[in-house]
Amino acid sequence: MGSAIRLRSAVALLGRFPALAAVDLDVAMGESVLVEGPNGAGKTSLLRVCAALLPLSAGAGVVLGADLSKRGRPHGVGFLGHAAGLYDDLSALENVEFRARLWGVPPSGAAAALERVGLEGPIRTVAVAKLSAGQRRRVGLAALVAVRPRLWLLDEPHAGLDAEARSQLDSVLEEAAHEGAAVLLASHEVEHVGRIVSRSVHIERGRLAGTAVRETDNAA
Amino acid sequence: MLREAFVVAAKDLRIEARSHVGRTQVVPFALVVVVLFGLALDPDRGLLTRAAPGLLWVTVLLTALLATQRSLALESADRAVDQLRVSGIDPAAVFLGKAAALSVQLLVVVTALAVGVVVLYGAVLASPLLLIASALVATAGLALAGTLYGAVAAGLRVRETLVPLLVLPVVAPVLLGATRAWEAGVGLAVSDGWPWLRLLVAFMVVFAAAGVMAFGPLLEDA
Amino acid sequence: MLNAVGVLGLGGLVGTVALGLGTTPPDQVQGELVRMIYIHPPLAWTAYLAFAVTGLFSALYLWKRQPRSDQIAASSAEVGVVLCTLTLVTGSLWGRPTWGVWWTWDARLTTTALLLALFAGYLALRRVVVDPVARAKRSAVLALVAVADIPLVHFSVKLWRTLHQQPTLLRPDPQIAGIQAWTLLLGFASLTLLYVWLTGRRARLEALVHLDESRALELAVASR
Numbered sequence: 067m068g069s070a071i072r073l074r075s076a077v078a079l080l081g082r083f084p085a086l087a088a089v090d091l092d093v094a095m096g097e098s099v100l101v102e103g104p105n106g107a108g109k110t111s112l113l114r115v116c117a118a119l120l121p122l123s124a125g126a127g128v129v130l131g132a133d134l135s136k137r138g139r140p141h142g143v144g145f146l147g148h149a150a151g152l153y154d155d156l157s158a159l160e161n162v163e164f165r166a167r168l169w170g171v172p173p174s175g176a177a178a179a180l181e182r183v184g185l186e187g188p189i190r191t192v193a194v195a196k197l198s199a200g201q202r203r204r205v206g207l208a209a210l211v212a213v214r215p216r217l218w219l220l221d222e223p224h225a226g227l228d229a230e231a232r233s234q235l236d237s238v239l240e241e242a243a244h245e246g247a248a249v250l251l252a253s254h255e256v257e258h259v260g261r262i263v264s265r266s267v268h269i270e271r272g273r274l275a276g277t278a279v280r281e282t283d284n285a286a
Numbered sequence: 287m288l289r290e291a292f293v294v295a296a297k298d299l300r301i302e303a304r305s306h307v308g309r310t311q312v313v314p315f316a317l318v319v320v321v322l323f324g325l326a327l328d329p330d331r332g333l334l335t336r337a338a339p340g341l342l343w344v345t346v347l348l349t350a351l352l353a354t355q356r357s358l359a360l361e362s363a364d365r366a367v368d369q370l371r372v373s374g375i376d377p378a379a380v381f382l383g384k385a386a387a388l389s390v391q392l393l394v395v396v397t398a399l400a401v402g403v404v405v406l407y408g409a410v411l412a413s414p415l416l417l418i419a420s421a422l423v424a425t426a427g428l429a430l431a432g433t434l435y436g437a438v439a440a441g442l443r444v445r446e447t448l449v450p451l452l453v454l455p456v457v458a459p460v461l462l463g464a465t466r467a468w469e470a471g472v473g474l475a476v477s478d479g480w481p482w483l484r485l486l487v488a489f490m491v492v493f494a495a496a497g498v499m500a501f502g503p504l505l506e507d508a
Numbered sequence: 509m510l511n512a513v514g515v516l517g518l519g520g521l522v523g524t525v526a527l528g529l530g531t532t533p534p535d536q537v538q539g540e541l542v543r544m545i546y547i548h549p550p551l552a553w554t555a556y557l558a559f560a561v562t563g564l565f566s567a568l569y570l571w572k573r574q575p576r577s578d579q580i581a582a583s584s585a586e587v588g589v590v591l592c593t594l595t596l597v598t599g600s601l602w603g604r605p606t607w608g609v610w611w612t613w614d615a616r617l618t619t620t621a622l623l624l625a626l627f628a629g630y631l632a633l634r635r636v637v638v639d640p641v642a643r644a645k646r647s648a649v650l651a652l653v654a655v656a657d658i659p660l661v662h663f664s665v666k667l668w669r670t671l672h673q674q675p676t677l678l679r680p681d682p683q684i685a686g687i688q689a690w691t692l693l694l695g696f697a698s699l700t701l702l703y704v705w706l707t708g709r710r711a712r713l714e715a716l717v718h719l720d721e722s723r724a725l726e727l728a729v730a731s732r
Contacts, residue, residue, distance in 0.1 A: 077729055079639075079725070081638055081639050082638075082639075082721070082724070082725060082728065083728065084725070084728050084729040084732055087729045087730075087732040088729070117368075117372050118371075118372070119368055119371060119372065121506065121507075124729075137506070139374060141374045142374075143372055144372070145368060145369070145372045147365060147368060149364045149365035149368075150364055151364055151365050151366045151368055151369035152364050152366065153297070153301055153360060153363075153364070153366060154363060154364065155301045155304045155305040156297075156300065156301060156304060160300065164293070164297050165369065165373070167293045168290070168293060168369070168370070168373040168375055169373050169374075193304070202364075209369075271732045272732045273732065434649075434653065435650075438633065438646050438649055438650055439633070439646075442636050442637065443636075444636050448629075448632060448633065448636060451628075451629050451632060452629040452632075452633065452650065454625075455622050455625035455626050455629065456626065456653065456654065456657050458622055458661050458664070458665075459657070459660040459661050459663075459664040462664040462665065462667075462668050463664055466668065481667065482667075485660070485663065485664050485667065488660060489660055492656050492657070492660065493653075496649075496652070496653050496656060500649040500652075500653075503570065503645055503649070504645065504646065504649060506645075507639065507641070507642040507645070
């Protein structure tokens with residue numbers, strides 16, 4: 067299996083603050099990895115670096131074949147942050163359709179994607195401003211389902227979801243990994259998420275510990 | 287790239303249609319300004335008629351600032367800009383798409399103002415072709431400049447006060463060109479309005495090029 | 509080396525003032541007021557030079573992304589704002605007794621005023637952006653757009669004023685020769701040298717700040 071993420075001594079700055087201070091990480095295609103750690107440890111920054119939303123100040127990074135240190139932009143990265151990235155005045159359906167069009171994917175799959183995350187019926191056609199935080203998160207997830215990224219980056223996706231939504235999220239992630247995509251998710255819910263991922267890494271003060279690097283995977 | 291720009295523009299216009307901000311806030315703002323000018327200046331109709339094109343375009347300029355801020359706020363509200371970046375679409379497409387949607391909104395404002403100016407200031411639409419052509423190009427120029435400067439000031443807390451300071455001096459040629467063209471178009475000027483159209487086109491081209499080239503780097507730290 | 513430039517410039521300026529006020533003869537038409545010519549056009553020239561340098565180094569920064577280019581661009585802009593303001597002030601002071609007005613809407617004056625506004629916007633932006641890389645990038649874009657805009661502004665104002673049959677109140681450049689020409693040349697040269705010196709010093713200061721920030725950053729990364 068190819069490498070989805072490969073970071074070596076990655077340093078990322080938020081202003082003058084080193085959010086990531088020399089991070090080494092490997093994530094292979096088909097793997098799902100949990101990043102856990104205290105608040106302020108750098109989970110969000112790690113995800114943003116992998117999404118090429120936060121530039122590398124030092125070190126090396128290759129995501130889906132794109133070299134981050136040369137300002138390369140990886141293709142096929144799906145990102146779901148704390149904010150769902152939606153347009154308040156548009157409906158759930160319209161938001162997902164727009165995301166599909168943005169990715170060059172037929173928007174007709176939007177309805178099915180919303181169904182997959184448990185949003186059915188009239189709730190799909192009201193402006194997302196009227197939805198709860200959990201529902202918005204599900205719309206954001208549906209947008210990812212619709213475009214089928216090769217790398218899924220999710221920042222605390224389980225937060226604020228009810229039991230049914232959580233199990234749907236889990237099945238979506240398992241399916242994604244099963245289909246060969248890589249999944250990297252940050253979460254506080256170590257016990258719950260630990261069951262659906264292949265391994266977990268611990269981040270603290272901008273550095274990773276735990277089985278972050280695969281020593282055998284030198285050539286990737 | 288053009289397809290992507292079209293997708294972005296369509297999204298912005300759909301939001302506009304859905305939220306009615308243009309209809310309920312932006313156009314009324316413009317009309318209120320027109321009325322205020324009427325109050326501030328000599329009620330002598332002669333003065334207002336002569337000043338009508340200038341007042342109209344100053345109003346458009348001020349309105350454009352509002353509309354631009356709104357256009358950019360859409361992307362920062364729920365970090366939608368992250369999704370735009372991650373999707374891999376050409377930043378130039380984002381630039382052109384948003385500027386195009388903004389132009390359409392400004393054209394609506396210009397149309398409403400033209401009606402207002404005819405009614406309130408007694409202007410006469412003598413040369414419609416010149417009026418329409420210059421309005422199209424001028425609003426495009428304003429939209430392009432506004433979108434570009436919005437990106438320059440993206441994510442800054444003081445964006446609301448900074449963008450006007452940055453944009454207004456820069457769009458002075460548009461104000462000059464559009465006003466003079468419209469003065470000719472409403473039969474107020476002796477000289478030809480068409481040379482001004484060339485200036486407006488030059489402005490539009492310069493800012494389209496600048497935005498297309500600069501939007502990528504600017505978006506990198508949005 | 510840079511300080512030598514400064515000394516030369518300062519010396520030249522003193523010379524210009526001395527010659528301008530003392531040795532050179534008054535004009536037939538403008539009288540003593542013509543002495544402004546030794547200071548006002550040189551100020552205008554250096555203001556535009558400063559602006560051009562900012563534009564040039566902004567382009568260089570966007571191309572090579574070297575902090576040095578950004579530092580020079582910003583320093584030049586700071587000096588340029590001062591020069592621009594002085595240009596407008598001296599222009600006003602010259603104009604008032606000559607034509608009875610503080611301001612005319614001619615192409616040169618109006619363009620210079622807008623140039624000042626653009627410079628001021630550039631500096632305002634730099635004040636507000638904290639991250640050095642973002643600051644450099646954004647102000648570079650701003651500077652280049654402004655450079656592209658200035659010809660448009662100039663041309664539009666010129667077209668505007670010609671169409672309106674502006675009476676030729678535009679500074680009737682007096683005939684100058686001999687000692688006057690030399691004084692004028694000295695004025696141009698000294699102000700240019702002073703500009704180079706001031707910008708150089710400012711850029712050097714900026715480079716030191718940058719160095720300090722980089723060191724602090726390395727410490728912060730290591731200590732995490």
